[in-house]
Amino acid sequence: MIAVCRLDELPPGEAVRLLADVPVAVFNVDGELYAIDDTCSHQDASLAEGYLEGCFVECPLHAASFDLRTGRPTCLPAKKPVRTHRVSVADGVIYLHRPAEQGVA
Amino acid sequence: MRSVAVIGAALAGLSAARALRDQGFQGRLTIIGAESHRPYDRPPLSKNFLLGTIGPADLALAEESELAELDAEWLLGQTVSHLSPGLGALELADGRRLRCDGAVIATGATPRSLPGAEFLAGVHVLRTLDDAVALRADLVQGSPRVVVVGAGFIGAEVAASCAALGLHVTIVEAAPLPLAPVLGQEMAAHCLGLHADHGVRLLCGVGVGGLLGQGRVTGVELADGRRLPADVVVVGIGVRPSTGWLHGSGLPLDNGVSCDAGGVTRLPNVIAVGDVANLAGRRVEHWTNAAEQPTVAVANLLAGRTLHTGRSAPYFWSDQYGVRIQFAGHTRPGDEVRIAEGEPDSRSFLAVYEREGRTVAALALNRAKPFTRIRRALAAV
Ligand SMILES: Cc1cc2nc3c(=O)[nH]c(=O)nc-3n(C[C@H](O)[C@H](O)[C@H](O)COP(=O)(O)OP(=O)(O)OC[C@H]3O[C@@H](n4cnc5c(N)ncnc54)[C@H](O)[C@@H]3O)c2cc1C
Ligand code: FES
Numbered sequence: 001m002i003a004v005c006r007l008d009e010l011p012p013g014e015a016v017r018l019l020a021d022v023p024v025a026v027f028n029v030d031g032e033l034y035a036i037d038d039t040c041s042h043q044d045a046s047l048a049e050g051y052l053e054g055c056f057v058e059c060p061l062h063a064a065s066f067d068l069r070t071g072r073p074t075c076l077p078a079k080k081p082v083r084t085h086r087v088s089v090a091d092g093v094i095y096l097h098r099p100a101e102q103g104v105a
Numbered sequence: 106m107r108s109v110a111v112i113g114a115a116l117a118g119l120s121a122a123r124a125l126r127d128q129g130f131q132g133r134l135t136i137i138g139a140e141s142h143r144p145y146d147r148p149p150l151s152k153n154f155l156l157g158t159i160g161p162a163d164l165a166l167a168e169e170s171e172l173a174e175l176d177a178e179w180l181l182g183q184t185v186s187h188l189s190p191g192l193g194a195l196e197l198a199d200g201r202r203l204r205c206d207g208a209v210i211a212t213g214a215t216p217r218s219l220p221g222a223e224f225l226a227g228v229h230v231l232r233t234l235d236d237a238v239a240l241r242a243d244l245v246q247g248s249p250r251v252v253v254v255g256a257g258f259i260g261a262e263v264a265a266s267c268a269a270l271g272l273h274v275t276i277v278e279a280a281p282l283p284l285a286p287v288l289g290q291e292m293a294a295h296c297l298g299l300h301a302d303h304g305v306r307l308l309c310g311v312g313v314g315g316l317l318g319q320g321r322v323t324g325v326e327l328a329d330g331r332r333l334p335a336d337v338v339v340v341g342i343g344v345r346p347s348t349g350w351l352h353g354s355g356l357p358l359d360n361g362v363s364c365d366a367g368g369v370t371r372l373p374n375v376i377a378v379g380d381v382a383n384l385a386g387r388r389v390e391h392w393t394n395a396a397e398q399p400t401v402a403v404a405n406l407l408a409g410r411t412l413h414t415g416r417s418a419p420y421f422w423s424d425q426y427g428v429r430i431q432f433a434g435h436t437r438p439g440d441e442v443r444i445a446e447g448e449p450d451s452r453s454f455l456a457v458y459e460r461e462g463r464t465v466a467a468l469a470l471n472r473a474k475p476f477t478r479i480r481r482a483l484a485a486v
Contacts, residue, residue, distance in 0.1 A: 050473075060476070
């Protein structure tokens with residue numbers, strides 16, 4: 001597990017990017033936390049910089065939208081999903097579970 | 106409508122084909138494209154593709170399975186030479202005729218070049234995958250000296266990619282301050298500053314007198330008589346809408362195919378989309394427009410008249426020297442420009458353009474997040 005940041009450092013509607021094996025973006029959607037691969041599956045943009053609307057993040061470059069719950073794109077130009085990752089909170093700190101601990105998605 | 110022909114098999118043509126099926130068109134769909142490739146994405150051609158970090162397969166705009174779902178007949182490597190909308194017919198360059206009830210004009214634009222360029226090896230334009238393959242082959246042979254003609258976005262991106270390949274690059278630009286018509290003087294200067302930051306020489310305010318060499322280019326002669334030696338010349342001086350084939354079709358042409366704000370031409374069964382379309386006096390040459398505008402135009406085609414005109418603020422991006430430039434909206438001389446975040450000299454900032462207290466445009470260098478927020482607010486205006 002990797003410590004991401006303190007929970008109070010990631011208010012609702014915000015995202016944070018951190019470098020795990022690959023860059024990962026962690027989002028706070030009205031108190032629910034989601035983590036996905038940060039790099040858009042279309043080209044080269046950081047989804048942590050995207051526009052958050054409900055459970056969906058819109059890529060800042062070409063506006064593909066991804067469902068944070070599944071990692072699946074809901075519209076073009078992205079065609080491939082991004083990986084989702086497990087996050088949890090302990091003692092007010094957000095932790096990212098390493099992909100290896102995720103099992104087969 | 107029982108049959109629709111889409112002429113032009115690139116971003117706008119594919120987006121139109123998708124929109125037709127998404128909006129319930131079940132008739133015969135024919136997509137005709139002059140290039141032999143399936144629809145692919147152009148923006149990476151001047152960026153990662155020139156650098157060699159991605160290949161042709163990475164450019165595909167749709168998976169095979171999605172193309173199959175479109176259930177279209179593809180005529181690739183075929184050029185349409187004539188359209189008679191009144192008769193509902195197309196003629197291909199090889200003489201074949203094709204009947205259709207509706208037509209989508211998506212033929213994009215063709216780069217302008219310099220006189221004599223066609224007789225000299227080593228002189229390139231960059232629009233198609235084939236152009237990019239040929240240019241890259243020339244750039245990775247030894248370490249050629251490169252002259253880029255034109256400091257617009259394509260020229261700037263090519264120069265940045267050449268610099269990243271370790272090549273010696275000079276840009277020649279006729280305008281005293283390129284980009285200023287779009288970005289305003291101050292912001293244009295910041296974007297042009299990127300070249301000097303990376304050791305690329307930019308000569309502004311001087312035109313090209315001619316190309317030097319026989320058989321293969323050896324240099325560029327400037328209008329003031331100076332000569333720049335060059336092994337490779339890339340010409341990026343803008344494009345012309347590809348409308349030559351429409352002469353005699355009866356459709357009004359004026360800097361593109363003239364349409365109303367909904368993309369509909371004088372005839373309700375013919376629409377124009379993407380770079381080739383001039384919508385109510387405005388022609389846009391950006392990716393997002395070619396991706397989104399067909400949805401509206403296709404709805405009007407299927408309705409048989411203009412029902413929708415939804416138009417969002419124009420948006421484009423450019424990647425140069427590791428800096429992502431994003432711009433949305435319209436500026437006019439006299440607009441106030443304010444730095445809202447960051448520092449221009451650090452090449453990371455957000456600038457907003459204001460007119461009578463209203464935000465009309467935004468420019469960002471490496472500031473995607475706040476930029477997107479403003480872009481969305483602009484689109485809602
Ligand atoms: C190198 C490069 C980099 C770019 N980078 C960016 C960027 O960073 N950001 C951005 O916003 N935009 C960028 N653009 C612009 C963007 O790619 C275009 O706006 C977009 O491609 C327009 O799509 P289109 O389908 O309208 O036209 P096109 O892409 O020009 O496609 C038209 C197609 O129609 C075919 N055709 C033409 N005439 C006929 C005929 N008579 N019969 C049959 N077929 C025909 C052509 O062969 C072509 O394949 C870039 C463009 C280029 C070339
Ligand atoms: S990089 Fe995200 S949609 Fe293109």
